[in-house]
Amino acid sequence: MAQTSVNLAGMRPLRQGDLQVGKPLACAIYDRHGILLLQRGGVVENENQLETLLERDCLIASACAAGGNDAQADAPAPCAPPTPFEAMDQLQRDVGQMHRRLLAGSASGIGKQVAQMAASIDDALARDTDAALASMQLQLDPNDHAARQAHAAIICVFAARTLHLDADALTALTGAALTYDVALGPLATQLNSQSERLSADQLDQVRAHPEASRRMLEAASVDDPLWLEAVLHHHERLDGSGYPHGLRGDGIPHLARLLGIVDIYTAMLRPRTYRDAVPARMALRNIFLERGKQVDEALATLLIKELGVYPPGTLVRLANDEIGVVLHRGGDAAHPQVSRLMTAEGYRASVAVVRDTHAAEFQIVDSVPHGRYPGLLPNIAALWN
Structure with missing residues (x-):
């Protein structure tokens, strides 16, 4: 990009x-x-x-x-x-570096590193929230494990503004979002490219990764109980179907509930060998259908309201057959501001034109997979400058 x-x-x-x-x-x-x-x-x-x-x-x-x-x-x-896009590119590199050190057992000063990353996220969101969100929505490589955790952290910090978390809880949430799947990293690429069912050994590794991630963090002198419990419990579900401890309802920590929803969302957006990427609106719909069952209803509703049905960075088809990218969230979840990328005749647009999706001819009719129009993505970051 x-x-x-x-x-x-x-x-x-x-x-x-x-x-x-x-x-x-x-x-x-x-x-x-x-x-x-x-x-x-x-x-x-x-x-x-x-x-x-x-x-x-x-x-x-x-x-x-x-x-x-x-x-x-x-x-x-x-x-x-740096622009929000540049800052988030750097964040991904920093997260990857931190993960490698945690996996090697050579990490130190994790708290300070996370504080620097959190400051970068805060600054990017403050300068242009939609650009920061779009920077990650446009980078959905399933094999970039660090990028997915960076994506999760941006969404968590973004959502936490509405929740009015205190400073300690926000620090813990950011740290957890940047590290919750660190132990799964070495296995992630293999799992993403695998079409057959998980072996018994793979399943054991997957179910053990929350505890393994917590141990890695403790070995790196992370002792924040909110951070560690969010990492440990992000796969717990309200109905008790989650792991590693099968916690139910109020037994699941609040930060772990939010992190769990964001983890589900960022996973669905990324393609796998056995399935295509799930469009953001469908991913959010799937989460909404599980509200009160597997995921926290209030947090699921908040995420959809704040991100919008079509989050910034989503490629969409308009009613007049133009292809565009969502620039900014609108006043309501279903009508964001869209910049045209391709004309109705199928030509790349030479001039950026912003469309009001409240108008009948510019209403969004569908999301478009990024892989279908790769030629539209180079230089797209300039639309937010």
């Missing part, structure tokens, strides 16, 4: 002394075209990544001193801040 470049004025070449493996970056790093590669605060994971960055003729703000001492790190950068 295309990213917006920045003004190269005030930039200088990246040097060896600007980077240290495992140490947060004092300033953002850009490629030679001005495309953001790593945000300030991101971490170079290993020597290979460090060498790659140095070999790519990367750029950094001139105000950033080599070695990144704190005084220079706080100097104002001459570059524009």
Whole structure:
């Protein structure tokens, strides 16, 4: 997906002394075209990544001193801040890096990393909520495990604003959303591409992953009980059909109930070998039908109301046969603002035209799978700039 470049004025070449493996970056790093590669605060994971960055003729703000001492790190950068799309791209990379460290047993400072990620999500949502939501709705690769957890975290933080959670609960929810399936990561790609039924061993691994994820977090010194219990119980269901403990009703923690719904939603949006991706409106409908049975009714209703029937980033077909993308949620769930991408005659639109879906000719008649029109997606992020 295309990213917006920045003004190269005030930039200088990246040097060896600007980077240290495992140490947060004092300033953002850009490629030679001005495309953001790593945000300030991101971490170079290993020597290979460090060498790659140095070999790519990367750029950094001139105000950033080599070695990144704190005084220079706080100097104002001459570059524009990352767009929500860029920030969420970086979030996915950061989540993937954190997961790899948790799986390797070498993670440290998880609480601080999650706080930085939470701040990035908050900033992206504050700057343009619909752009932040769209950035993930447009990236539904089933094999990008970190992207799905980043998606879940954005939706959880977004929904939590309406719930008015206190700071501690919001921190716990964000941490849980970014890490709840970490133990399932090594198995996820295989399961997503598998058409046959799970083996007994695979089923045991799936049912054990909430507890395994909690143990990994505890080993990394995460001791927030709200965070840990949300991870442990996100597969519990109101009717007792969930796992690992078969909890029922009020026995399921509130944060785990919300995380469980978001987990169901983000899973359905992503295709599997044995099924196509479920359109957002159908995924939300399926969740709504389970309200009060398997999922919390109030939370399911809230999610649908806030996201809308067609969340930002959804490709849709209009009554006049145009194909468009949902830009912004509307005043009601079924009538968002749509930008035309393809004309009724089947040509890619050369000019972005915004459609009011309240009008009869521009009403949404169906969702469209992203894979059907891949040529429409490059540079689509610019629609939210």
